[in-house]
Amino acid sequence: MSYRVTFIPGDGVGPELSEATRRVLEATGVEFDWDVQEAGADVMDKYGTPLPEHVLDSIRRNKVAIKGPITTPVGGGFRSVNVALRRELDLYCCLRPCKSYPGVRSRYQGVDIVICRENMEDLYAGIEFEQGQPETLKLIDFISDLSGKRIREDSGISIKPISVSGTRRIVTFAFDYARRYGRKKVTAVHKANIMKFTDGLFLATAREVAQSYSDIEFEDRIVDNLSMQLVGRPEEYDVLVLPNLYGDIISDLCAGLIGGLGVAPGANIGDEVAVFEATHGSAPKYAGQNKVNPMAMMFSGMLMLRYLEEEEAAGRLERALAAVIAEGRSVTYDMKPTRDDPTAVGTSQVADAVIEKMQRPGA
Ligand code: NAD
Numbered sequence: 001m002s003y004r005v006t007f008i009p010g011d012g013v014g015p016e017l018s019e020a021t022r023r024v025l026e027a028t029g030v031e032f033d034w035d036v037q038e039a040g041a042d043v044m045d046k047y048g049t050p051l052p053e054h055v056l057d058s059i060r061r062n063k064v065a066i067k068g069p070i071t072t073p074v075g076g077g078f079r080s081v082n083v084a085l086r087r088e089l090d091l092y093c094c095l096r097p098c099k100s101y102p103g104v105r106s107r108y109q110g111v112d113i114v115i116c117r118e119n120m121e122d123l124y125a126g127i128e129f130e131q132g133q134p135e136t137l138k139l140i141d142f143i144s145d146l147s148g149k150r151i152r153e154d155s156g157i158s159i160k161p162i163s164v165s166g167t168r169r170i171v172t173f174a175f176d177y178a179r180r181y182g183r184k185k186v187t188a189v190h191k192a193n194i195m196k197f198t199d200g201l202f203l204a205t206a207r208e209v210a211q212s213y214s215d216i217e218f219e220d221r222i223v224d225n226l227s228m229q230l231v232g233r234p235e236e237y238d239v240l241v242l243p244n245l246y247g248d249i250i251s252d253l254c255a256g257l258i259g260g261l262g263v264a265p266g267a268n269i270g271d272e273v274a275v276f277e278a279t280h281g282s283a284p285k286y287a288g289q290n291k292v293n294p295m296a297m298m299f300s301g302m303l304m305l306r307y308l309e310e311e312e313a314a315g316r317l318e319r320a321l322a323a324v325i326a327e328g329r330s331v332t333y334d335m336k337p338t339r340d341d342p343t344a345v346g347t348s349q350v351a352d353a354v355i356e357k358m359q360r361p362g363a
Contacts, residue, residue, distance in 0.1 A: 002031035006058045006065035011040040012282025014068025020294035020351035027355040028313035040070040065275045069282040091268035094119045096251045103326040104259030111234045116174040117247025124244040127159035162198040167205040174241035175213040185217040185238040262293030262334040265300040276304040290346035293332040320357035
């Protein structure tokens with residue numbers, strides 16, 4: 001059986017990482033029928049948008065996509081393709097498994113945390129009012145009338161919506177994930193002591209969902225306390241479920257625990273569709289140099305194999321990646337003891353090494 005998967009190479013270092021990832025995915029023996037689609041800055045001139053409708057249609061049709069990073073230029077009318085993709089396809093969970101492999105440069109060992117970050121709501125919903133604009137002043141007056149509290153007139157305002165239905169589906173996702181992958185505990189993260197009607201609602205809803213999963217332990221943590229605990233005892237955490245903003249920050253913290261952006265995979269998942277991509281961006285200054293680490297995207301490919309229920313192939317790819325990391329020989333500059341280590345290899349040589357490991361007998 002061959003899987004039809006939308007393949008978006010991306011821009012910056014995206015195309016070279018995507019090529020390396022495509023090679024290792026094909027070397028697992030699983031058959032893919034890639035539906036290659038271009039998106040990002042490079043297609044702006046051709047289609048007038050960085051995210052043409054036919055790219056979205058391809059993902060909707062195939063239901064699974066893997067993508068390289070895409071640059072979001074600062075300023076201008078260019079909306080982030082990454083944010084737009086999540087919104088258009090209702091990819092409400094940003095999944096970030098953070099697992100440390102022996103040999104990575106990290107102060108920690110034995111980290112194995114899965115982050116389920118809500119992707120659509122919270123302060124990132126994009127409902128913002130610019131300082132000094134007439135509608136902002138109107139809103140300030142309105143809030144003052146309603147709440148009796150004064151907001152300074154020279155304020156900008158970002159709205160933080162958190163809903164029961166949005167929370168229910170992300171927490172349900174986290175518990176279902178825990179069940180499917182044999183995880184023991186889900187921790188809901190919040191600041192409910194301060195924001196009672198948003199984070200408080202998130203926590204209350206999470207507690208309610210947890211009642212349907214008596215086989216999985218449930219606990220909650222205030223986000224500042226969690227940050228301290230993650231730095232001290234990350235091995236105590238299993239699956240974390242968080243609203244958007246905390247999820248964004250804690251994801252990067254956890255990427256730091258496991259050795260950095262070069263190895264941190266991810267996926268954006270909805271009820272129908274899933275898009276797999278590394279946590280990092282397009283690192284434009286390294287584009288075309290065969291230099292950066294393809295492992296984060298390869299690990300994202302491993303997540304995709306698991307999503308497709310190709311567990312055996314996923315396990316083989318994971319073991320091969322772990323073996324290359326443990327050896328420390330065929331790895332890129334960011335995984336060497338010093339950044340200017342002359343023994344660092346390039347992006348495509350990492351793919352060669354991973355493929356070689358997978359092809360060994362008993363791999
Ligand atoms: P970045 O992740 O692209 O790069 C930051 C630094 O991290 C790089 O300079 C490099 O030193 C290191 N790095 C990143 N990926 C690496 C890898 N695979 N191997 C080794 N080192 C790596 O972050 P940025 O510079 O903030 O963003 C660049 C562009 O990427 C921006 O336009 C941003 O909007 C976009 N971006 C896209 C995505 C996405 O497509 N999902 C995600 C984040 C950022």
